[in-house]
Amino acid sequence: MRIDVVSIFPDYLAALDLSLVGKARRSGLLDLRVHDLRDWTADRHRTVDDTPFGGGAGMVMRPDVWGAAIDSVLGDDPEGHLVIPTPSGEVFTQRHAEAFATETHLVVACGRYEGIDARVAERYRAAGRRVSELSIGDYVLNGGEVAALVMVEAVGRLLPGVVGNPESLVEESHGAAGLLEYPVYTKPPAWEGLEIPEVLLSGHHAKIDRWRRDRALERTAARRPDMVAALDVAGLDKHDLRL
Ligand code: ADE
Secondary structure: OEEEEEEOOHHHHHHHHOHHHHHHHHOOOOEEEEEEHHHHOOOOOOOOEEOOOOOOOOOEEOHHHHHHHHHHHHOOOOOOEEEEEEEEEEEOOHHHHHHHOOOOEEEEEOOEOOOEOOHHHHHHHHOOOEEEEEEOOOOOOOEOHHHHHHHHHHHHOOOOOOOOOHHHHOOOOOOOOOOOOOOOOOOOOEEOOEEOOHHHHOOOHHHHHHHHHHHHHHHHHHHOHHHHHOOOHHHOOHHHHHO
């Protein structure tokens, strides 16, 4: 899979050289290219922004600079998908990450200031290109770079071969079960007077599975009632319903 990230702060994306995503890049599973938006400016000052029409605070990123950058990295690849991180977007979830991980080419356009001139998304949509404006949560960052890091990591770890043991992707929070993950423990079995739940030492796999599912249900109900409300009742068993 290829991902192009365009930003005025390409150094922000240096963290993508580390850890699993860095390894995926080096092994060729992920072709990640980071670009400096200013390479597509045409003036001596390498200007990327200007004042907003209609007035108001802050600056808006110019559509001509972004258009040149996106034309260059998106090219005429019909599979290319333009992703614009923005606090005014639809919320990015594990479902987006899963869908993106099946794609061949994403272009992530990181805005700064008050955002990118709205005609950029409009133009690529009108041209029949896929465009997603996505927020990573209900708070405002200074730009799209941190959101791009989040999205690339969430997508990158789902690419086949990136996570060593694919089973570790099965029981995660936000996975197929629609629940948060159960609490996990490792050695030592007693620490600061706290012992691990005895069932985890029992070797009784059915009991452990039941205990984990109960804890996942409890935790989800306490922390994310919205996720419990969205559960498919047909997928619950009679033990689940006791809780
Ligand atoms: N840019 C600024 N805030 C953002 C957010 N919450 N999500 C995505 N992009 C952003």
